Amino acid sequence: METVWIQSLPNYVEQTVTIHGWVHQKRSSGKILFLQLRDGTGFIQGVVAKDEISEEMFDVVNSLTQETSLYVTGVVRADERAPSGVELSIINVDVVHLTHDYPITPKAHGVDFLMDHRHLWIRAPRQRAILKIRAEIIKAIRAFLDSHDFTQVDPPILTPSSCEGTTNLFHTKYFDEDAYLTQSGQLYMESAAMALGRVYSFGPTFRAEKSKTRRHLIEFWMIEPEMAFVTHEESIQIQEALIQAIVSHVLSTCKLELHTLGRDLTKLQKVLEPFARITYDEAITFLQQTGQEITWGEDFGSPHETAIAEHFDRPVFVEKYPASIKAFYMKPDPTREEVVLCADLLAPEGYGEIIGGSQRIDDADLLQERFSQHDLSESDYAWYLDLRRYGSVPHSGFGLGLERTVAWICGLEHVRETITFPRLLYRLYP
């Protein structure tokens, strides 16, 4: 008997096949039973009618419980009533493990309960769809970068000090020295770009901030491309192409999953180049005109970002922030020294900043000046300064937040569902 994946069952109509999987749900109507079966690749309904099967086998099926693991053999039938177009007329069931009292019932549950059972929650159709889309997003990112002459480079996770010196880092010991979990691999990636031209890192990032919002995780994944001989403007064009490639890949490969999530596809179909652009100056004027209290020189808060993003139906770049509110390594605009060549990409529908990028300072003297302005120890950054002393070139890079991107594309309320086991404020279990 051929064992097949549920997702390929439409190709086996009127054939007898075996599925290895679990009982997602059971419904009984007396002399006819319906099993919702899953195997990781999809869902299918199995049907057993009392007058079409032995009494013994009918009783076996009747005794099955939610999340029991089993081997099911049956005939694939085309049926208009089935969401996937096919059903399985069950011939035989071999129970692998009978489950008792599965905690997550088909009714409503609260977030805390579900998070405590995250190891089981991920079996749910909605969670499966999200994790599947996350994987396709990752695939699209890699495919895009790998085919655009980028080389993947892995920066360290244990670092001697802060990268940007702003947020709180997780502290640990490195034998007798102090060490911190990485907050960004960017500085290392700048070094790698001078060695390999165009590089990207793809790994976890840690922020010991007591952030407790739908947009924050303590541990999250970031893609950080860094490109030698690439200007701010060229970097923005690469970012646009990357985001568009991600969205179109998901639209073409994850139709069922997006449907499971109830995502409005028309919103995603609008994600086409060129994206909207607005300068920091224009954004300030816009916010002031819409009655928000903000003055030039202040950074945007979340409500400001949302107001800007909601003004556009596609992602929007906010460019050229004041140098005083941005990281020390950003290159000043040559035509206007008080702003830097940077851009944040705000996702539509209030999902916030998904990319932060800039052209980096390539002049050793200016960088040293920034070290003292930001009270950074020059000895800690000696190696970083070296990059400006030996064949310095104009270069740019950006960081793409994976979970925020997944939340936006999936249309989720919260980033905690975009990763298998989210690390949240006060939650380290399971």
Added chain:
RNA sequence: UCCUCGAUAGCUCAGCGGUAGAGCAUCCGGCUGUUAACCGGAGGGUCGUAGGUUCGAAUCCUACUCGGGGAGCCA
């Protein structure tokens, strides 16, 4: 750290000063097309913890614990 909301059955919640409730889940019975199936019945509780007010507290007050949403910070 601050603001705000919450904690009652396995789960989701109602009850807001006078004998602890419902739906779902579980168990028993019924139903040949169910899609969070439906119908009938049964079992199931230290009302987050500790104090206080009161004849009487799940209900009012105080503190603490745990959690949700948000601010700041950022992806």
